[in-house]
Amino acid sequence: MTKLDAKIPEGPLAEKWTKYQASVKLVNPANKKNLDIIVVGAGAAGASAAASLAELGYNVKVYVFQDSSRRAHSIASQGGINATKNYKNDADSDYRLFYDMIKGGDFRAREANVYRAAEVSNNIIDQYVAQGVPFAREYSGYLANRSFGGVQVSRTFYAQGQTGQQCTLAAYQALSRQIKTGKAKIFTRRDMLDLVVIDGKARGIITRNLITGEIERHSAHAVVFATGGFGTVYYLSTLAINSNGSAALAAYKKGAFLANPSMAQIHPTCIPVLNDYQSKLTLMSESLRNDGRVWVPKEKGDKRPASGIKEEERDYYLERKYPAFGNLVPRDVASRAAKERCDEGYGVGDTGLAVYLDFKDAINEQGHDTIKGKYGTLFDLYKKVTGINPYKEPMRIYPASHYTMGGLWVDYNLMTTVPGLYAIGEANFSDHGANRLGASSLMQCSGDGYFILPVTIGDYLADQIKIPHISTDTSEFDEAEKAVKDKLNKLLSVKGTQTPTSFHKRLGHILWTYSGMKRNEEGLKKALLQVKELKEEFWKDVKVSGGLNELNHELEKAGRVADFFEIANLIIIDALNRKESCGAHFREEYQTPEGEAERDDKNYSYVATWEYTGENSVPELHKEDLVFEFVKPTKRSYK
Amino acid sequence: MNITLKIWRQKNKLDKGKFVTYKLDGVSSEMTFLEMLDYLNEKLIKEDADPIAFDSDCREGICGMCGLYINGRPNGPEKGVTTCQLSMSVFKDGDKITVEPWRSKAFPVIKDLVVDRNSFDKLIQVGGYISANTGAAPEANSIPVKKENAERAFDSGTCIGCGTCVAACKNASAMLFVSAKISQLALLPQGQVEARKRVIDMINEMDNLGFGNCSNTGACEAECPKEIKLTNIARLNREYLKAF
Numbered sequence: 001m002t003k004l005d006a007k008i009p010e011g012p013l014a015e016k017w018t019k020y021q022a023s024v025k026l027v028n029p030a031n032k033k034n035l036d037i038i039v040v041g042a043g044a045a046g047a048s049a050a051a052s053l054a055e056l057g058y059n060v061k062v063y064v065f066q067d068s069s070r071r072a073h074s075i076a077s078q079g080g081i082n083a084t085k086n087y088k089n090d091a092d093s094d095y096r097l098f099y100d101m102i103k104g105g106d107f108r109a110r111e112a113n114v115y116r117a118a119e120v121s122n123n124i125i126d127q128y129v130a131q132g133v134p135f136a137r138e139y140s141g142y143l144a145n146r147s148f149g150g151v152q153v154s155r156t157f158y159a160q161g162q163t164g165q166q167c168t169l170a171a172y173q174a175l176s177r178q179i180k181t182g183k184a185k186i187f188t189r190r191d192m193l194d195l196v197v198i199d200g201k202a203r204g205i206i207t208r209n210l211i212t213g214e215i216e217r218h219s220a221h222a223v224v225f226a227t228g229g230f231g232t233v234y235y236l237s238t239l240a241i242n243s244n245g246s247a248a249l250a251a252y253k254k255g256a257f258l259a260n261p262s263m264a265q266i267h268p269t270c271i272p273v274l275n276d277y278q279s280k281l282t283l284m285s286e287s288l289r290n291d292g293r294v295w296v297p298k299e300k301g302d303k304r305p306a307s308g309i310k311e312e313e314r315d316y317y318l319e320r321k322y323p324a325f326g327n328l329v330p331r332d333v334a335s336r337a338a339k340e341r342c343d344e345g346y347g348v349g350d351t352g353l354a355v356y357l358d359f360k361d362a363i364n365e366q367g368h369d370t371i372k373g374k375y376g377t378l379f380d381l382y383k384k385v386t387g388i389n390p391y392k393e394p395m396r397i398y399p400a401s402h403y404t405m406g407g408l409w410v411d412y413n414l415m416t417t418v419p420g421l422y423a424i425g426e427a428n429f430s431d432h433g434a435n436r437l438g439a440s441s442l443m444q445c446s447g448d449g450y451f452i453l454p455v456t457i458g459d460y461l462a463d464q465i466k467i468p469h470i471s472t473d474t475s476e477f478d479e480a481e482k483a484v485k486d487k488l489n490k491l492l493s494v495k496g497t498q499t500p501t502s503f504h505k506r507l508g509h510i511l512w513t514y515s516g517m518k519r520n521e522e523g524l525k526k527a528l529l530q531v532k533e534l535k536e537e538f539w540k541d542v543k544v545s546g547g548l549n550e551l552n553h554e555l556e557k558a559g560r561v562a563d564f565f566e567i568a569n570l571i572i573i574d575a576l577n578r579k580e581s582c583g584a585h586f587r588e589e590y591q592t593p594e595g596e597a598e599r600d601d602k603n604y605s606y607v608a609t610w611e612y613t614g615e616n617s618v619p620e621l622h623k624e625d626l627v628f629e630f631v632k633p634t635k636r637s638y639k
Numbered sequence: 640m641n642i643t644l645k646i647w648r649q650k651n652k653l654d655k656g657k658f659v660t661y662k663l664d665g666v667s668s669e670m671t672f673l674e675m676l677d678y679l680n681e682k683l684i685k686e687d688a689d690p691i692a693f694d695s696d697c698r699e700g701i702c703g704m705c706g707l708y709i710n711g712r713p714n715g716p717e718k719g720v721t722t723c724q725l726s727m728s729v730f731k732d733g734d735k736i737t738v739e740p741w742r743s744k745a746f747p748v749i750k751d752l753v754v755d756r757n758s759f760d761k762l763i764q765v766g767g768y769i770s771a772n773t774g775a776a777p778e779a780n781s782i783p784v785k786k787e788n789a790e791r792a793f794d795s796g797t798c799i800g801c802g803t804c805v806a807a808c809k810n811a812s813a814m815l816f817v818s819a820k821i822s823q824l825a826l827l828p829q830g831q832v833e834a835r836k837r838v839i840d841m842i843n844e845m846d847n848l849g850f851g852n853c854s855n856t857g858a859c860e861a862e863c864p865k866e867i868k869l870t871n872i873a874r875l876n877r878e879y880l881k882a883f
Binding site: 066067071075076132143160166176177186242274275280282377451543550 | 671678683690694698702755756775777784790792797799830
């Protein structure tokens with residue numbers, strides 16, 4: 001039944017990548033200059049890939065919708081980046097990181113890819129240090145580490161609460177150097193609106209110049225999507241407000257299978273929703289749970305200020321329920337626990353949709369200055385948003401949409417089911433299973449971009465050297481361009497009464513309610529219907545101001561929202577199909593008596609991938625069975 | 640609260656542009672400044688008027704995409720915040736708020752409040768990096784870096800490239816931006832090899848791109864949302880002198 005071949009190399013886990021590299025097809029340096037590669041998106045994954053590919057000698061063209069590739073949302077990653085250096089002498093190893101990720105992902109990720117991610121992790125730290133990333137240091141001058149959720153070693157490298165910024169800028173600078181040499185070319189303020197497939201191979205993209213509105217054609221021998229996640233489908237999220245799912249959807253509609261779209265991470269520590277006008281939610285790094293203690297009052301509906309609630313009246317529920325990991329349980333577990341307490345009426349703040357993250361004990365034990373040194377920028381950020389001083393009062397936090405573990409299905413080469421189309425970083429599905437552990441996103445993005453894709457892409461391009469420059473003057477480009485123009489014109493011609501943003505808000509509300517931290521069949525079916533109705537209403541009543549041939553943010557938004565309906569549909573279909581609970585996907589029907597996720601390995605130990613079958617027809621499910629050769633799936637317990 | 644907004648409108652790069660006044664009621668002090676503009680835009684769209692174009696992305700003060708002149712100051716009256724982090728609670732009922740784009744020859748206006756800051760990328764492209772090809776790096780701990788130097792390099796490295804420094808400067812100088820990158824890399828042993836060439840190339844490019852000179856008035860430091868220090872410019876000058 002399956003059309004999926006993951007192309008996992010033979011041999012023992014620890015030797016797969018080495019053996020692969022020894023036998024992978026290569027492109028002669030003289031031939032690389034004749035090969036063009038398009039990279040869409042330039043965050044930590046896209047910029048590092050583009051720079052590394054250009055260094056190898058390929059001609060690289062990079063497309064971003066912002067005014068500069070330095071703005072990509074990897075820049076907002078806070079807490080850190082993992083590597084198995086074992087500088088702490090705490091028995092860390094590639095295997096242990098691999099195991100933590102497999103277990104953290106609730107045994108729904110592919111072993112070979114995850115092991116490789118762990119294997120290249122040390123090279124990433126070396127690379128970033130060489131490129132000038134000012135990671136935190138000990139007094140000795142050597143690199144410092146801290147801990148993150150779901151692990152019992154200290155393997156996270158960090159630059160205060162702005163690790164993503166420092167790493168992304170290093171990759172941006174490496175790309176900038178290649179732009180100056182002419183090996184890479186950057187196209188800023190371009191929205192990628194369609195993928196062009198010729199003779200079954202990815203050969204180009206259609207973009208809209210966001211300043212002039214011009215629809216442009218770009219061709220290449222291979223296309224790389226480094227387009228991030230689609231957590232903004234929930235409307236409020238920790239993502240940048242322009243982050244979107246349109247690239248994933250465009251690829252899906254051109255034959256790339258979308259894997260596990262319902263695996264969406266709801267991050268436990270975000271600043272809660274404050275009002276109706278809010279346009280986004282701000283993340284408070286998971287690293288805060290190293291020292292912060294999470295609690296709610298023991299009494300339901302206790303509205304006294306935190307300072308008035310005595311120690312014995314507080315319920316440190318994570319420490320109570322999960323004594324082995326305490327406040328450092330993985331994100332899915334922490335988010336559900338917060339929701340459970342709030343749903344039961346123990347939540348704090350005006351809305352009752354918040355729990356406390358308290359640093360009182362840490363400040364008493366370690367001193368104000370030490371805590372400031374570790375988290376100063378995060379405390380400042382919290383104070384700026386809420387006006388509350390977290391050195392004096394506990395932070396109020398609540399879960400928010402954050403990361404998509406699901407994404408475009410890729411094989412071991414990071415190639416999608418469309419030959420010549422690659423997906424790297426958050427845009428693919430491969431490494432995080434049903435739940436991502438903290439500080440492993442920067443690691444995966446950078447690993448894919450710097451060290452994995454530049455090797456694996458050669459395997460495909462080696463066969464492309466005889467093909468000269470790809471023309472954009474073909475019927476496939478004509479059709480793709482026409483489809484893009486038709487869609488934009490259609491959006492402008494509805495001339496209804498409701499703005500794209502108002503639709504986006506309503507869509508987000510449906511998904512958050514029925515396909516958020518907890519899901520059940522009845523709710524999901526309701527959501528499926530509601531999304532369908534809302535989509536129909538959108539196409540009848542959306543109001544998009546302005547025209548095609550100008551800078552028009554409303555048109556950009558409208559196109560993204562139109563795509564979000566389809567992404568939402570896929571999320572719900574996927575969540576309905578998976579009749580088990582695993583990681584972030586929690587189906588209320590499938591839980592243990594203690595309310596923990598109940599996995600069904602017998603029936604659902606597979607990656608659910610979805611194939612587009614037409615505008616109004618149901619997508620077809622293809623399963624990639626997950627074979628666990630090296631670890632034995634066990635009950636995932638953090639107690 | 641009710642406020643009156645005087646906002647710069649400009650159709651495109653060639654248009655002359657003008658201020659347009661909008662009365663806006665129902666503004667909540669809980670909104671951020673940009674959420675207030677979102678609210679105004681939703682209203683304008685409903686009234687068949689053209690919404691105001693402005694840039695923003697992360698909305699948490701790290702991507703550097705936003706940035707507006709508000710009542711004659713970059714990012715408004717609060718210290719150490721980007722425009723997206725500015726809260727409407729700093730304004731009161733009846734306030735008149737003037738909103739302009741960054742004004743600098745090196746940052747031409749694209750539309751309304753949206754400007755082209757591509758010149759910042761060009762500055763980085765001529766030398767704001769360490770030329771370490773992928774794969775060429777030695778073991779990360781093979782070169783110890785003094786903790787205090789790593790921390791100072793980090794402080795310089797936190798620049799978000801928003802352009803506030805240029806907008807605040809009466810000369811439209813990019814010295815603070817350039818000096819932050821020069822300082823970050825000069826404070827690290829890895830940045831030493833190319834230090835001389837880097838500083839010369841970046842300074843030359845700064846002049847080529849039409850940025851003005853630095854006359855040490857310190858407006859950049861006073862307005863920088865990331866509070867990048869003027870000492871970076873002192874270090875830049877030292878690095879520049881050392882380069883000859």
